[in-house]
Amino acid sequence: MMRPLFVLPLAGFALLLLLFAAGLYTQLSGSRQPDQLPSMLVGQLPPDRPLPGLNAEPPRRLLDASRGDWLLVNFFASWCAPCRAEAPALASLSEKMTIIGIAYKDKPLDTQKFLNQFGNPYRRIGVDLDGKAGLDWAIYGVPESFLLAPDGRVVLRHAGPVDRALLEDIEARLETGR
Amino acid sequence: MKRAGFATVTGLTRGLAVLLFSLMLWQAAPLQALSPEEILSDPQLEERARALSKELRCLVCQNQSIDDSDAPLAHDLRLEVRQLLGDGLSDGEVLDRLQQRYGDYILLSPPLRPATYALWLAPLVILLLAGLLARYNWRPPDKTGPNPQRADPDAARSDLGAQTTGRPARFGAPLLFSLMLAGGLGLAGLIYATLGRPDLPDSPFAARQAEREQAAIEARQMQANFGAQLEQAEAAAKANPQAVTSWLDLAMAAAAAGKADIEMDALAKALQLTGPNAAILAMQAEALSRAADGQITAPARQIIARALKLDPDEPRALFLTGMAAWQDEDFAKAAEIWQQVLQAAPPGAPWRGRVRENLQMAADRAGIALDLPDAAEQAEMIEQMVAGLAERLRDTPEDTEGWLRLARSLEVLERPEQAFEALAGAAKSAPGETGLAIMALEKLLIITPDPDQLVLAGQLADQLLTQAPDRLEGLFFKGHILRLSGETQAARQIWQKLLARMPADGQAARLLQAELAKLPE
Numbered sequence: 001m002m003r004p005l006f007v008l009p010l011a012g013f014a015l016l017l018l019l020f021a022a023g024l025y026t027q028l029s030g031s032r033q034p035d036q037l038p039s040m041l042v043g044q045l046p047p048d049r050p051l052p053g054l055n056a057e058p059p060r061r062l063l064d065a066s067r068g069d070w071l072l073v074n075f076f077a078s079w080c081a082p083c084r085a086e087a088p089a090l091a092s093l094s095e096k097m098t099i100i101g102i103a104y105k106d107k108p109l110d111t112q113k114f115l116n117q118f119g120n121p122y123r124r125i126g127v128d129l130d131g132k133a134g135l136d137w138a139i140y141g142v143p144e145s146f147l148l149a150p151d152g153r154v155v156l157r158h159a160g161p162v163d164r165a166l167l168e169d170i171e172a173r174l175e176t177g178r
Numbered sequence: 179m180k181r182a183g184f185a186t187v188t189g190l191t192r193g194l195a196v197l198l199f200s201l202m203l204w205q206a207a208p209l210q211a212l213s214p215e216e217i218l219s220d221p222q223l224e225e226r227a228r229a230l231s232k233e234l235r236c237l238v239c240q241n242q243s244i245d246d247s248d249a250p251l252a253h254d255l256r257l258e259v260r261q262l263l264g265d266g267l268s269d270g271e272v273l274d275r276l277q278q279r280y281g282d283y284i285l286l287s288p289p290l291r292p293a294t295y296a297l298w299l300a301p302l303v304i305l306l307l308a309g310l311l312a313r314y315n316w317r318p319p320d321k322t323g324p325n326p327q328r329a330d331p332d333a334a335r336s337d338l339g340a341q342t343t344g345r346p347a348r349f350g351a352p353l354l355f356s357l358m359l360a361g362g363l364g365l366a367g368l369i370y371a372t373l374g375r376p377d378l379p380d381s382p383f384a385a386r387q388a389e390r391e392q393a394a395i396e397a398r399q400m401q402a403n404f405g406a407q408l409e410q411a412e413a414a415a416k417a418n419p420q421a422v423t424s425w426l427d428l429a430m431a432a433a434a435a436g437k438a439d440i441e442m443d444a445l446a447k448a449l450q451l452t453g454p455n456a457a458i459l460a461m462q463a464e465a466l467s468r469a470a471d472g473q474i475t476a477p478a479r480q481i482i483a484r485a486l487k488l489d490p491d492e493p494r495a496l497f498l499t500g501m502a503a504w505q506d507e508d509f510a511k512a513a514e515i516w517q518q519v520l521q522a523a524p525p526g527a528p529w530r531g532r533v534r535e536n537l538q539m540a541a542d543r544a545g546i547a548l549d550l551p552d553a554a555e556q557a558e559m560i561e562q563m564v565a566g567l568a569e570r571l572r573d574t575p576e577d578t579e580g581w582l583r584l585a586r587s588l589e590v591l592e593r594p595e596q597a598f599e600a601l602a603g604a605a606k607s608a609p610g611e612t613g614l615a616i617m618a619l620e621k622l623l624i625i626t627p628d629p630d631q632l633v634l635a636g637q638l639a640d641q642l643l644t645q646a647p648d649r650l651e652g653l654f655f656k657g658h659i660l661r662l663s664g665e666t667q668a669a670r671q672i673w674q675k676l677l678a679r680m681p682a683d684g685q686a687a688r689l690l691q692a693e694l695a696k697l698p699e
Contacts, residue, residue: 006351037237038283040281138280140237
């Protein structure tokens with residue numbers, strides 16, 4: 001009659017340990033990335049707030065003209081170090097698909113300097129000086145990238161620099177078309 | 179002759195003071211005045227916004243609400259909440275809008291839905307289980323009777339015996355367990371109550387707003403102070419446009435107020451009066467550099483070169499040359515120049531520390547080992563210099579610059595009594611300079627003068643009163659000295675005379691009245 005009282009806490013503790021171990025394992029093995037928050041935009045048509053251009057062109061919608069293609073929307077800024085790190089990946093990707101850049105809270109002159117230095121992989125660039133577009137897209141840092149399918153819906157969101165895994169994923173999607 | 183010599187002396191000391199000051203400016207971060215632009219003018223809306231902000235997670239910090247967080251995203255979200263409220267949305271609609279965009283994660287308390295059933299219901303389930311367990315294990319002793327396993331032949335002898343021997347054995351373990359559980363829960367509750375309770379005062383962003391506003395107000399006051407000083411200096415320079423010192427004062431005030439154009443104008447005026455002057459040229463170069471965020475620009479470098487041609491040892495020009503070398507990333511050269519500056523600097527110069535710091539940095543970057551005298555050696559050096567200087571001044575008491583240098587060194591050695599005597603020497607060597615007498619007399623306020631020093635101070639005060647009868651300081655110090663000498667009656671008379679000449683409602687008058695009241699009858 002007393003047995004379960006002694007065994008139960010132990011069993012509970014063991015269960016907890018198992019839970020922790022499983023959590024650690026999934027995180028270390030990369031199958032769960034706690035820094036990748038789920039995006040509500042996946043499966044949705046993203047917002048397309050008109051944004052001014054780098055040379056003070058009047059605000060325009062960036063996505064309209066490219067419907068029917070795979071699109072990568074990339075939030076970046078000259079002040080963001082990881083954005084420099086992802087420049088080569090974006091450059092190689094720009095040969096295969098259209099990339100739209102949104103300069104997040106960045107002065108156009110600085111953005112221009114950044115592009116001169118690290119190359120310009122973007123078909124079109126919108127200037128999001130006050131971060132409103134960032135709020136629309138619910139980004140929580142730069143760089144952040146969204147892959148849009150030809151129907152205009154968001155397929156995936158990636159926080160952080162574009163890395164090899166993402167490149168491979170995108171390339172596979174381009175090939176299979178889904 | 180003496181006057182001319184003295185002009186360059188004050189020029190030098192003033193220059194050193196400006197140098198120290200501008201070195202401080204160099205390091206000072208720009209004043210940050212946080213504008214409370216986040217706060218809505220409608221207090222009710224603002225209150226709702228604050229309440230909502232506490233419910234929303236900052237997605238950057240993840241365990242802070244946007245009300246708590248300083249992250250830029252939190253700032254954006256706070257503004258967004260306020261804008262949505264301003265658009266007339268209800269609290270729930272605002273939360274919905276943000277939840278649609280950011281997902282459940284933005285809500286600090288997760289909503290009840292199938293995915294979160296486990297989260298919300300687990301405590302209930304555990305409580306239920308615990309209740310069942312307790313019910314299953316705890317039975318009143320009178321209903322169960324003696325435990326058959328524990329029953330021994332003697333148990334039948336008395337009911338009392340059965341109860342006393344049976345109880346501890348049956349209920350000991352569960353009792354212990356429950357006690358431990360209760361203790362653990364109690365401890366957890368205590369920790370929660372003292373550290374974790376949500377209504378505990380925290381330091382959210384908006385609460386620190388008051389602090390920030392205070393800082394902004396102080397910054398503005400400082401700015402206003404600088405502004406007032408600048409206006410005074412401007413008026414003084416206009417009233418006395420032939421005095422180099424008034425233009426230099428104006429330049430210093432302008433530098434403090436961050437008005438580079440006024441500073442440059444004032445320095446140019448001073449330069450017109452003096453002709454080519456290394457110290458003023460160096461100040462110009464520095465003003466130019468400060469206007470360029472500390473970059474020693476090409477024009478600044480040309481001016482520095484001109485200054486050094488006039489005086490190869492001009493400390494500020496040398497210092498700036500070192501700065502230029504540093505900015506060219508020629509650290510070895512910078513170190514060499516700064517070492518030179520340091521060696522030429524008078525031991526008491528207040529900016530030595532800064533130059534030394536720079537030198538250390540440059541040497542580190544250049545990979546040079548520094549051979550600087552340590553503190554003890556340096557103190558020794560200063561001692562010797564001070565002794566030598568004092569010796570020399572006995573023969574040349576008219577050397578105002580020497581007296582001032584001695585006073586500075588004694589200041590560094592923290593010997594205010596002797597510094598007073600040195601300053602008195604300086605004041606006597608240049609009777610026309612009322613400022614020196616006042617400087618010396620001000621030392622009286624921090625030292626306990628001996629009778630000889632009181633006599634000396636009395637002489638200075640008389641000198642001040644004859645030289646500048648309209649300066650109130652003379653009267654004040656005269657009274658102060660009389661009081662220290664025990665001549666209370668005379669002190670009272672002097673101070674009352676002083677009080678009559680002061681604006682009646684000013685702070686100084688109030689302070690003086692307080693002092694007067696303290697005088698013994």
